[in-house]
Amino acid sequence: MARALIFDLDGTLIDTVYAHVFAWQRALAEAGLPIEGWRIHRRIGMSGGLFTRAVARELGRPLSDTEVEEIQRRHGELFRELVPERRPLPGAVDLLAHLGEAEVPFGIATSGRRPEIDASLEVLGVGADVVVVERGDVLRAKPEPDLFLACQERMGVHIRDVTVVGDAVWDLLAARRAGMLSVGLLTGGYGEDELARAGAFRVYRDPAELNASLDELGIVP
């Protein structure tokens, strides 16, 4: 049984974190929920619904389901306006191609939703043969372990053989709860210590550095 990798998508393979922060900040301010950029940043990667409710609770203003949906819709709209094209992070396309050629199984597990994630998958060259688990496939998004567990099951690999790759503490927390190893990438704008303390076995700058360091993870393609 080969070792397997499960990747987060936004901020791990595609450079979208800062655009998400900015779009959330605008959508929330428009809804009368002004909140600081850094607090949004540290929550990116959670499910959008969980995130919106957490912000509202913090500001002491409970939201109805309709309001939560409207804020999420507006965030999506602003995000598409701000970032018409997706940009893979350095080395992301090469890393996935490399794993494919070496027959190291990998999948993608994201708190994002189809069809919003489709452009990202396309620009990464992720074909129909790759297992992709998205928000709509599970009941609970990160930091619950459901996305990673669903991905691992569909890939047909053992939990103990999986290493999760993510840029946010929510990925690392969800991986731990799923009983999986994890590594962190700095591409989401967290500091190295934050990722290590959240359970990352190693921290790399970006997918390019991870690609050059696979043997440090016991993966020898």
Added chain:
Amino acid sequence: MARALIFDLDGTLIDTVYAHVFAWQRALAEAGLPIEGWRIHRRIGMSGGLFTRAVARELGRPLSDTEVEEIQRRHGELFRELVPERRPLPGAVDLLAHLGEAEVPFGIATSGRRPEIDASLEVLGVGADVVVVERGDVLRAKPEPDLFLACQERMGVHIRDVTVVGDAVWDLLAARRAGMLSVGLLTGGYGEDELARAGAFRVYRDPAELNASLDELGIVP
């Protein structure tokens, strides 16, 4: 001689870091210099010229002075479009008012420029009696110590009596080189360990928490 405080502005008193990241990313991409959000984020707080040249060097494409100026101009334009109004960080207005009433001397030292910073100073209630040193007042911006030293001289306080308050490692590095104590705020999106390792004596969440913790710094208003 009372203890004195010198504040950074963007990211420390005003919530502008994520809008700056996004505006820089767009301005640089338009100039054919695509670069990841997290790399921009970790350089915010440097002078714009230094920053633009650093990015260009990293991408292996040297820039002429005219190009550097044009990218800076475009960044300013996008920034004003994206953030028409400045939002003080939680507790910032109260903190400055509190220091003023208690007659604790304070000043502001920023890598930003007039007239771009004027709206921020106004929303913070910073009057003409407060020493404000901006990019145009010194030869070299952060991480050089010039901004903090010029501010301290104009305030007429001793270096050993100054505590610098900043959100970026560049503030903390410049403070160290100026021989000043420093504290960090999480409002710029750095992790606590990054700020502590760069020399911050304490790290607070935001200006509100700093305001409630002045006695931890030996400042008893």
